[in-house]
Amino acid sequence: MSGRAGAGGTRLRTVGLVGGLFVLSASAAAYEIVLASVTPLVRSSLGISAAAAGFLVTVMYVTSVVASVPVGVALDRVGVTRAVVVAAVALLVAGAWGYAAGVAGAYWWLVASRVLGGFAYVVLWNAGANLVGESVTAENRATAVGVFTASAPLGFALGQFGGPQVAALAGWPAVLPVFASLAVVGVTVFLVATWGHEFSVTTEVPDRTALVALFTDRGVWTLCLLCFIAYDLYLVLNSWLPSYLVEGLGVDLAVSGLLTALFPAVGVVARTSSGGISDRLFGGRRRPVAVLAFAVATPCVFGLVVTTHVGGVVGLVVATGLGVQLAIGLLFSYVTEVVASEVRTTAVSLLTAAGLAGAGVAPVVAGGLIEWLGYRPTFLVAGVVGAVGVVVALRAPEPSDTASTRL
Secondary structure: OOOHHHHHOOOHHHHHHHHHHHHHHHHHHHHHHHHOHHHHHHHHHOOOOOHHHHHHHHHHHHHHHHHHHHHHHOOOOOEEEEEEEHHHHHHHHHHHHHHHHHHHHOOOHHHHHHHHHHHHHHHHHHHHHHHHHHHHHHHHHHHHHHHOOOOHHHHHHHHHHHHHHHHHOHHHHHHHHHOOOOOOHHHHHHHHOHHHOOOOOOOOOHHHHHHHHOOHHHHHHHHHHHOOOHHHHHHHHHHHHHHHHHHHHOOOOHHHHHHHHHHHHHHHHHHHHOOOOOOHEEEEOHHHHHHHHHHHHHHHHHHHHOOOHHHHHHHHHHHHHHHHHHHHHHHHHHHHHOOHHHHHHHHHHHHHHHHHHHHHHHHHHHHHHHOOOOOHHHHHHHHHHHHHHHHHHOOOOOOOOHHHHHO
């Protein structure tokens, strides 16, 4: 049986579908970021540079960028249930493989395990974003997708906070299988919800003309650039704030994990509320929310350049997290509203690739800048990137304008 998740029978089935995908995505996100929370331990154990440590986070994004669009196209043509289950198993294997590589001190085997984890992540994210959007009415899509995207900051918060705790008890390699294992819960809930049903993220297969129109749409690329910038800022802080708190401000590693966890944690609020803010405060317009998001985040990032008090740094980071993730929460429904219905899946995959490209570049580039210039000049560069985001957001399309153009 195929069709929308909501057409399968009951409200409970839809809740189970969304809940299972949410937990799977959160597990993948926690696995993805957790090494950043124990970077000093990883560097000391493996004897690697800051840039090499950053690559352990970046390689997942590189993999996801390369795989995202092909995965999005494939999800239109294969059973989504099977794809999600395969991705969940791949995540579990990646966690166990990474643990073995970490214990053995095998850096490149650890990198290889992260490549597998990156593939699992992008399948779970693309399938989740599209299935959740398809499972509700158009009026509720922005809110529902915003709720799903909150799985990522929740997972990041779990990884940032829990990583040092797990490392203290069982060593840093144990953080990988511990957080990947949450996928068992997610895939179980997902399978119960989808038992006897085959879900498809779309009933329309795009032709060549539709795909060409998508890839040449300036509005779509504007939103992709915004997603790149948002994820770039997000990962600069998520990857290097723990090290900055420890090395730059003298904070204990466990405390730094707790404080850093606040950054993604506020995204649970920002991402889930992004659609509601757009619909209720701005009458359904999307551009003002995108502008507001970067206008809030940018001065806060600049503030990190001159603030040395731990409390002040944490406050600025929280405000930055609210702004950046307000944009991320909106963009994954936003992009589906400015394209034809038959290319929505591919549009989400393209946006995912752009966002993860920004996320992939950020840890390595920031690590290189930190080694060359130090933490504060790196934050200054990040602030400039945020300012560019404000300018780009002002040029973002409104769904109503693009809809009238297509008619």
